[in-house]
Amino acid sequence: MIKFIQKQLDLPLISTALIFALIYCLMFNTSVVLHKYEYYQVSFVSAIFELLKQFIYTYITVFIFFFGFAIHRLIFIIGSIFLFFTGAVASYYLFYLGVAPTEKMMPAIYGTGVSEISELISTRVIIWVIFSLSICSFGIKHFNPQTPKSFFSRMLTAFCLFLAVNNIISPSFKILKSYFPIQYLHNSYVYFFGNKDHVRQDISQKFSFQITNNKEDIAGVLVIGESARYKNFGINGYERDTTPYLNKINNLYSFQGRSCDNTTHLSIACLFSRYSEQNIDKVKSETGFLSVLTALGYDTTWISTQSIGGYYESTPTLYDEVKFSIIPGGSLLYSMNSHDGLMLPYLEKLLEKKARQFITVQLSGSHWNYASRYPEEFAKFKPTQKKNAKVDQASCTKEELINSYDNSILYTDFFLANLIHLLKDKNAFLIFASDHAESLGENGRLGHGADFAPEQKEIPFMVWFSDSFKQNYPELVNAVSSHRGQIISHDYIFHSVLHCLGIESEILDLNYSLCSYKKIKTDNL
């Protein structure tokens, strides 16, 4: 019997799959192990034991993939090239930027257009991919795997291929979800074929809302920053004066803020929603406060220099909640020479209207690539990164990175001051909150979206009132002022906007309104 099995087993094919799996794991999963070590580092011995165990599980799974591919020579070649290519890309971004292809990163990964992707590719990642593919093709040439001849081997490879596919759909062990290739394959599967039932309930129909404010000219503006850090604003005590304009503006209150999440698509859905960070899984189940304002007859506009199209599959989208949405010149997020200031003439025109108005402005702010976010005259802190070079955050020196980042904050300061200038003669208020913050090297982390990065949620949060608003509603302004020194999270935006505009509803929680004197809840901060 044993002799029969030995005869039927294709041993060279098994050893080829074992070697390919080992190379794959060493080249690509080492970055996962290093990344995860941060969570386990409390005890060195248990960390090594735990990570080794996980590595072995992963190794066996990766072997199942390669051995499954061996069902046919052509499948082995295509499958191996695919795994080495994707493994190289995923490991690069995890190792250098600390960004893993988790489920919540999928909309950001697949929502990015082809032209935008080209701007994210650096020379280093190209070299790593070419090197990885060379190793793979050398392996294929050297081992020259052939389609198995014996019936037993064919059955065995078919069974492994079935297990591999099954692991993509539903991984056998939870830990596999954090290792490559299961992590990115499973999350891609969920993104493309998972539950697409994202029809949002319209809260403007579900609950009742009444306008109690009799002023017909009231205007509210919400500016959503992009990747702005609380700490890097001069107005918040940063050692560099990155906010020379905001420093001089009256009726401006700056709070230490906290974002709902550290990715754009979740944070934005959350900040418009009545649900709090603790119920983040529900934020895409209903429309947000923009649908309420539109239903109440407000002239609502969304203006942005970045597109959120790919991020919001839910129906209706955030754009559907407003009367009018505009992205002048298309998404600038990956453009070198256009900046947020492009929106100012449009805003000036919009603000000429004499109506109850609410404008949402979404900035490109301080999104990577930082040096592309501001015109040359704002390059006050030098040296900066080269904005036209194919670089990523990890390719710059720390000095260049922070200088470029701080220059982008200087430009946001300029933008906000200009917008406030446009509002100063109106009965208006403005809220500025970033969607999330950014890592600038904390424990080796860069960018945003990483699993474990508290600094990516420390955002600037400001409220400004015009003199006329202050005169009309002194009690609201005093209430906002009474909250100074407190941490204000995204959870306050829904309730504050509606309350400050004088809208009443059974779903408003004044404990989360900055325009209310009530003591702010601190239980979830």
Ligand SMILES: [Zn+2]
């Ligand atoms: Zn963002």
